[in-house]
Amino acid sequence: MDSTSGGGGGPPGASDPNTAEAATGQAEGGSASSASASASASAPPSRYESQKRRDWNTFLQYLRNHKPPLTLARCSGAHVIEFLKYLDQFGKTKVHITGCPYFGHPNPPAPCACPLKQAWGSLDALIGRLRAAYEENGGRPESNPFGARAVRIYLREFKVEARESSKLKYIYASFAFIFLMSASNERCALGFQFGES
Numbered sequence: 001m002d003s004t005s006g007g008g009g010g011p012p013g014a015s016d017p018n019t020a021e022a023a024t025g026q027a028e029g030g031s032a033s034s035a036s037a038s039a040s041a042s043a044p045p046s047r048y049e050s051q052k053r054r055d056w057n058t059f060l061q062y063l064r065n066h067k068p069p070l071t072l073a074r075c076s077g078a079h080v081i082e083f084l085k086y087l088d089q090f091g092k093t094k095v096h097i098t099g100c101p102y103f104g105h106p107n108p109p110a111p112c113a114c115p116l117k118q119a120w121g122s123l124d125a126l127i128g129r130l131r132a133a134y135e136e137n138g139g140r141p142e143s144n145p146f147g148a149r150a151v152r153i154y155l156r157e158f159k160v161e162a163r164e165s166s167k168l169k170y171i172y173a174s175f176a177f178i179f180l181m182s183a184s185n186e187r188c189a190l191g192f193q194f195g196e197s
Helices: 017-028 031-042 047-065 077-090 120-136 149-166 168-196
Strands: none
Touching: 047 077, 047 120, 077 120, 077 149, 120 149
């Protein structure tokens, strides 16, 4: 065997001198920082960062498809709310309307015609990611449409609607708890009065 085939000729662990010099030069010189930069650039983004990028691209696509097309600079809180309503068509959470016989039932026994919507927690997280993406892409915090007052109000009302629609039993339980607590406090107050006399 010859020495170029790697089968012998040199001591174990010896390699091509040109490659060894190149590796040594990288480790010693200024290219070490570029090597570490390329290593960090090749690390996959976190799940949050990936989701944020997908959400941002989805929103930009929505603006392009909007009639008439919108630019990011002209986007307002009203457009963000419009986007959130558009996303409802892909939702998986049943939100019962007031006239539905299953209004207030968390687990209705039969299907109904009430609309599917996005879950409140999903929308809240989405707005948080889009708010961050807007500022990372050069937007000013004071003009961030995802932080607009109208969007915050919409999310708050959406949360209340979803809670009332499917978890009315929770409200009844809360009233029962308050009633029991007030009755208990009255008894304590009466007992305290009797104890004083």
